[in-house]
Amino acid sequence: MRSLLVTGGAGFIGSNFVHHVVAHTDAQVVVLDKLTYAGNRASLAGLPEDRVELVVGDICDETLVDSLVASVDAVVHFAAASHNDNSLHDPRPFVETNIIGTFSMLEAVRRHDVRYHHISTDEVYGDLELDDPEKFRESTAYNPSSPYSSTKAGSDHLVRAWARSFGVRATLSNCSNNYGPRQHVEKFIPRQITNLLDGERVKLYGEGLNVRDWIHADDHSSAVLEILRSGQIGETYLVGADGEKNNKEVVELILGLMGRPSDDYDHVTDRAGHDLRYAIDASKLREELGWSPSYTDFEEGLAATIDWYRENEAWWRPQKAATEAKYVELGHA
Template structure:
């Protein structure tokens, strides 16, 4: 199989490429990435040089480039996206361009080149927020209610992909997943920011009261879910991917400090960000029931392993740290 992976130098994309080559070493992957703040070639240093891997630096909004590299592709896995809520509040325009216009370009060229499967990676944030006082979870039938520039752009991209199914016959699948964690995640994101700040004995900022809830999944479990959707998922279907791992943000902070043997005096409560969704939770029974997907990464064990990875790989995150922190000073 020949895959086009967009955004393959980012956190989830780079982990997916390594996952795929480990499981399907004879497949060919073209990695298209613009190498913005979220794309790091260092995440794929062990892949560079493989005869069945080709990195292309470029923008998914570049129609001519996408047309050129789409030829002969069997499946597209679209990770490419602007994905940081805080950044979307500061500069919404780039989120519209990349997440909506870019996805449209990819779909149009996938139709032109008769791609057999277009898989679009999306987020639980398109569904809005849930109340802390309920046990409700989002499902594939939940209505869309995005509340940030980021989630609005991702919701629009989901609808673009579905439109290309209904209007142009593009065989698409979509996964909406919960918050990912694991190695090679940019230190501007919550868990790696907490870990790296703690390593430097810097304050660990917590928005509001710290009681916002996120549903956490290890990146390798996410990759295995995409794998099974590509192989067994039905064209036109959406699958929610989560592992029933809801955690208060403040509990994540305290757990990381405990793992690292750091004092809770490092916790620093800061004003909440605008439109901060209170709770996300996903019902992933469909992908489990219909496709037989199972998660294999226990949160407590793999959060500890993630802490250890950052402790052992300063060479990767240290050059990114100053830029990552700068976004929070705007």
């Protein structure tokens, strides 16, 4: 792969992947990003201009997408509307971006016979009971519970249909919850960190017993690159790092690492339809492609993430006030 188109490459996970590709390959990278509130030019700062080009545009713009896809060897499609709270408040952008945008990408790679990898989420599978010994596998039935997860499920089905019906050279991955640098402050972990940096208190939905399977964004990036290189066309791979923690445990870890009492947080109104537990079985990825995570100690990765936000206030500060105002509007302040 001499050249890649990375959609959503100025967002959290997408920008991390661009940094990873530059560090571990010789490929040229074109980033297509609409630069909505979740995209940030600063997330691409420091990357070599002769290897990374940012194109500001919409994945629903079929003419633009077609011209970019025609010039690359492969596409990695990260671009998505992704915040559950926002999807409950206004579902329309999720339908437009996640379904119509994916359709636009698939038609372009179909026309130009370009390799395509689709980034998805474990949330398409719904949730598990807290005491369920099972984990999500590639064969788990879809059961999405929010406008966000249902539109991601719809986009996954489009990818599989285009691969089967039209021979699109596609792979697909569903990943668990990511954490790490350059994540928007609306998300759970950076919101808590930046609240504490501002001298505010941590906010915890409900009782905080909901379980997420955490993976560092660097490990997600290495998994995607490995799938792109070696994954079998038409296959789905689940990406996870055995990082199950409930939200209360994560909050208490953040408080401890930042020198605050473990009970120094406020309970806020729980999210409607809040999924109980996500858990990933990444055996297929590990056994078939030989991938393994580098961040096996969640507390260590969390400490490094806290350090990044402490040292990069100029990156997150412009987002903070508007984000907290939005949470007030949604009743989760």
